[in-house]
Amino acid sequence: MVSSPVAVGSGVFFSFALLAISLFVLLLLRRFLTLRATPAYLTVPIFLALALPASVVLLVPIDLASSSRDGGAPKGIWLPDRVVLVLWRIAYWLIFLLTWIVLPLLGEFIDSGYREPKDRILYSLRSNGRYQLAVLGCGIVGLIYISIQNGFDFTSIKALVMALAYVWGLILAIYLMGHGLVSIPRTLTQNANASGRLRRIQARAPKVHDRLMDAITDLEELEAQVAQLQRRKVGTAKDFQEWIEELAESSSLPESRPMAATTVNESTASVPAVVTERYLADLTRRLQRARHQRARFLDEWDRLVQSAADTQAVIDSTASKKLEFGRQSPHASFLSRTTLLNPYLRYHLYVNILPSIRYTLAAILSIASVCIVWSELIKSFAPQLSFISLTVVPHPSEPGPIDFGGQVVASAWLLYMCFAALVGVNDAKVWGNRALVRRNTYGESACWYAGQVARLTVPLSYNFITFLPGETRQNTTFYKFLGRLIDLTPLGKGFDYFFPVFILLPVCATLFNLYGRVKSICSFGLLEEEDDPENNPSGYGTGGWREGRDLIERELNGLGSLGLSRSGGNARQAGGAARGGSVSRPAPTMWVPPAEGSRAPRSARTAAVSSRVSEPAIEEEEGNFFQSLAHRVRNTFETANIPQWMQGDQLPRPRWMAGDDGGSGGDGRGGLARWFGDRFAEGQLRL
Template identity: 25%
Template sequence: MWVFYLISLPLTLGMVVLTVKYFSGPDVPRYVFFTVGYTWFCSIAVIVLVPADIWTTIVGNGSGNAAISFFWSWSYWSTFLLTWLAVPLIQGYEDAGDFNMIERLKTSIHVNLIFYLIVGSIGLLGLILVITMHKDWLDGRGILGWAMACSNTFGLVTGAFLLGFGLSEIPRTIWRNADWTARHKFLSHKIAKTAVKLDDAHKELSNAIVVAQATSKQMTKRDPLRPCMDVIDNMLVQMFKEDPSFKPQGGQLGENDMDYDTDEKSMATLRRHLRAAREEYYRCKSEYLSYVTEALELEDTIKNYERRSMTGWKFISSFRMERTGKIGSFLDMAELVWRCILRKQLERILAVILGCMSVAILLAEATMLASGVDLSLFSLLIKYVGDQEVLVQVFAFVPLMYMCLCTYYSLFKVGRLMFYSLTPRQTSAVSLLMICSLVARYAPPISYNFLNLISLGKGKTTFFERVKFLSYVLST
């Protein structure tokens, strides 16, 4: 068991750090970076613990159960406190436009209090109803179990829909991407759509800059709000210094745009609006350049495939000079074979494999409540290699990670339309915190769902099922 963790945990930590660095925007503070990284690591640790929990349950290892108990407590309660308390507080703080730490913290607490008062009122009504029906739940153990169940019910219910979408969409997307014609049409559509969004974002940022500059010009040096305006002016200076090529165009003043200098709160609104417009513009710009680059690379691939005989099976790129020397000629040939032949075939093979895995998961989900019948492929594989620790953990880890991938893929696709953005090197601190909160919220329900898909034998239940999820509720 420890060999598995000596390999998986360092890999998990490295993957989390690289992922956060890849998506983080240039203005993300370090404490947000570490908060997001720790939350993601704890969430994935919950998932990584499942194979070891399955193995210790099969062999009945007492010392292993003690270690599993400690790691479950650390990872589960870390994600619980982060997703419901720490991360929302930091997210509200980062989203606030106030000019000092105390005011930003007050704004964050105020926003979160409104949310938790609404949720708490609903939860209190439910708790009163439950206590009325079960008076023996008045002890702390029963209330704790009820709270844990409510926390994870959200993930179980919505996670089922997200998982179903991802199980079908991921294999289909990979299969479609292997078709160059279909992919080129898709990229052409996305480029045109993103170009419109980029133009709108440019106008919005230009308008915010014009408003800020006009507000600054009409404000005297003795104005009480001048220190706040100086902070905004410094933002503009820094913005133009980082991107000298940006030129405000189409910025116009509306009827109420000069009302920002009435008090400090209105100035905070102006600062928040300017920051949001800037983040949206650079996010759209990054997406647009990404789609254009991919489209040009795809056109290169198609041209090289059609002219492979004329070029001597050498890849000629329009982005760089041709490689020289014997090694350069070999690398050009290897690049053509990979990009024009092997990559397409491997994508199709991967799509078929993932499609088969999706069918196996759906079959296991559909027959989960069937008594006396075990049609779960993963359950059968684990039983078949029940005395081999490495194979048990691999056969548990691979499908569980695929279920997480499907759920989070759907979560990111849906969320990008409404709540947040996830763009390489341009994701804001607020979006990163929102994403890490949702990732942490879904990790335990996904693990519990997977454990329900496998049957370890009569009387054998994992530590997670007995203690850390619904056991408090089910035992009362």
Template identity: 25%
Template sequence: MLAYTIAIAVISFLISAYGIRFYAAPTCALFVKIIVATSWLFCVGMVLIVPTDVQVSAREVQPKQQHIALSLLWNITYWMCFLFTWVFNPIIASFVSSADFTVTARMTASIKENVLVYVLSTVVTVLGILLLIFSGKLTWEGIPGVISAAGNVFGLLVVVLLLAYGLVDVPRSIWRFSDLDSWSLYATRKVGKLHKKVEEAVSELKIAAALAMNMSKLISKRDSLRKYVDQINEEITSVIPLSAVQDVEIGDLDLDYELDHEGMVSLRKRCQRAVIVYHRSKYQYTKLVTSVQMTRERLSQLQQSGAHSQLLAREMGLKALAILCSLMSWCIILAEGTLSLRFPYADDLSMVSLLVRVCNENIVGTYVSVLVFLLYFCSCTYHSLFKMKIFSYYYLVPEYTDSYSLLLNASMLARFTAPLCYNFITLTKLKHTALTDSALAPMGQVPFFGRDFNVYYPIMGCFFYFAVAFNLWGTVIKAFRWVTFSSSLNFEDDDDDNDNDESDFLTRGQGVVYGNDTHLLDFGSVGAGSHHSGKGDTTKGGHGRPRSYDDDRELDTDARWKQAQERMAKRGTTTSSSSSRASEKKSTTASLDPNATSSDKLDSIFKGLLS
């Protein structure tokens, strides 16, 4: 068993180390990489323990030493994931996302941000425990079970829905990718969507840089705030030179930054956010455009050479894989939906349970069958989690994932891995496992949520599965016109745009992919001469207070600059008037080498638009 433990530790470490090296941005601090890698290590280790736990628990005579060792591993991984979920990752994430200029200030902001969550969670937990104790349904010894049950219920509420969506979308995505022509058309439309996102990202980046440049003009060299604005300018100019934002017009709401420390923090936060979004949008756009062009080129070469057999073999192979995944999805949904049901002639409809019983004493067969279903189980869940549009700016991007996104990913994995593993073990219908006898043993003392919730709630996943498969979810939302609710809960590939938008995206994408409309790649005019007022939106000012457009529209740009200069004069500082802008707008259309690759051309374009 010692060798098994070492093997799990080594495999988990290698996977975590590779993930950090592949995804982390160069700007990520070392302590963030260590925290994220450690969190991933325990999550991967927990998943790897499941097949062995099932294989050992399925034997008629369970080895006592192995059961004790597995119980110890479960306790370590479970409670470490619990700590990373609720303590380490949130505090570090708030620390790295803070835009304060000193370590002390960032740590103070992190504590203030999390203390309210901890206080509310503690109050609710204590009230719930006292209510159960005085009602006679819980003893003092069952308090750890309440904590375990609360974490499991919260995770299971989300895991079942994410799993249901993934069980539909994973086979559907594989089937869609099998036909290169259909996938190329789908990807071309998505290129048009990403093109619009890149335009917005470049516009926001230029506005943020223009704000930093103009703020620098307002603050004198002897002012105490000068070091802060210089630091902001240094950070933003590493991505875009200030000469590229000379003609950018700044809207009313963009000027809502006080000339004090809080205002500098808010401005730095906006600049950092603009840089992160720009890098992410650029990566998505470049990767997809290159992929589509290479796919079309490869398809053209195969068609010209008459190698239709290769195309047919590829298509049939992927479709066979999609059908296999669909069968596994149906098996899992059937198992989830019949956990609480008993039929006269079919007491067990769980394919996972049947495989465990058939393999019985076959150690390798049990381990492999459980591992295959478990990996598909996890893949569908996390595929759904980070395709949600609320995570569209926080998903993992190779070499460009910032510290906050890494910590958010690690926190989500740590939060949902334990409920996911517990739900999977429930599908095996084993009465006793090392997990249920160790880390989750106290949970059995909690009425309903500790014993029965994991059996009855997965039925909701079946309804959600069919709702996603037949698009009933989107139909109901659109019928009741819950537009805001729909846009926040939809997934990245959901077609929530109207027909006009879809047609426009397809036209944009075709212009980029085929190279017919080269002006689509010219982002140079984006943000220049545009009035980014944010009409209709609700924003936050320099102190985090809400501001609406109606409150601010009476103050035009000139009045705001005048007020800013008056505030600086009261503080005894001097401001220099900005020089008139007489230079003509430079064209950012890059001169591209016709022999260059698609990736090289796109890199040249992005360098040109920021020059």
């Protein structure tokens, strides 16, 4: 029996660690949600869905040290086996309920659009019913198979449920983690070069700007429908007048769009003659989504413009050796807003120190990614060669107690695996219109992202302990609680050892940009791939970096096309403060923005912007000697003056062929006409 002071010290450490995790989760919620305006029925489940997976990352190393002490003096943070089992049960089943029941129902409840709670609950049940019935059908088929093989008892049912949840979570986690293991080091390497980072920001600007303008137009069209409904004082609209007035009060149509009346008349056809509760709920739901979509792209555009301004300031500081960012918006980074550094030290920080740190981190994380992929590939036939096992277990051939250093290394490995999977979730484009927005995240999006964090953590945690030697793995409480039941079913037995080999699929797809190739062939992209300026070195055309540079410069100079959209009430709350405190701007020049109500196609907007950026560029094009020579030859031919005789104009006739006035003969008399009798008909000569 181990002395109690050690157990008490481990318990105190575990309590303080849980407190730190809770504070971190609260700060994270405060960053993406307005806590005072968010109801408790939404805040509490999201808090648990984030805090419980974070505690799992802490609980796995404690379980490893607690199960490997073998009655001797433990060398790390440990807890009694019974306490560890209770903690695993609480964490696992709460995560299971939040992932499969609570958060999906809560997300649809918020996104329903109905006013009454009863109607919201019924809509949420109907929306999740099809998905839950499909899961229930698979469970019934699996239950019949398990009952025939092992007999019908409670253990078989629990094993089937846990195996189904684990298999689905592992499939998603392995694919997303494989993408993140390549994306994280590559992003660090690319951001270390300020010029390349600025060029990528400029290449991404047209796409973000177009999405923002489309989101503004969509919202205005929906608000126009609300304004049209508000004008109806008779018929079925009178029964829902209070509902319509609530929608109109939250609308910023009269302020944000001077041409509101015209658009209202255009949208009359989209308003039905008979207004029903289902129509108003659908309109409310679309309004909520459109407002948060505009807030999403407005936040993304503000961050992009601020990043471009800061990166340009870093590039410009190489001449003076002094870096000044000027006035900063709330979207600026902490280092750029701090005043502790003088301009000279700030220059060295951004030009010399931070790029070196990024390159160093990229190298370290690249090695870590290779170690994880290698461990996934060989754990089924040569687990003693796993790099993760060698760094966590002191002697993999003869496993002994895991010390505090091994626990720290295990937490670092597990944390990096979970972070890589979450990066894959953020980069994926198949989740619809869900996004995390600073202080303005949609409730349904917050539930969905919290559910993904909870769904991915447990499979990755158990996948992590499969890297360890068999004796160490089977002695853990986690294996006795979850792994034993997974191995009990044919679905889970051996699945964790052979399926992770498919991690090579997302790794190779991200490493060799197969997503971009598939997108160019099928016009369908699975993951968010940034536009590579090297594919379009001239910067012209659809989504070129020159177009993005022009849009960013106009926005920084106060001449962007978003001025009218920011004047509304909601837009002012979402982005007016950010615009007012972004960067110092010179005095605006004369420029008339386009009409806000017009939905111009992308080709028209692109042509308009391309015509503005077609002026001669100041900086030279990047490229080798042959590319520069080819550009110069092409520019020579394109800018050469075309001779008049090649422009289709009529050649002037000599004086002896013209009339007395030296012109073309007027009516045909004079010149050669005198030689042939001064009379001729059409196509005939008098000889």
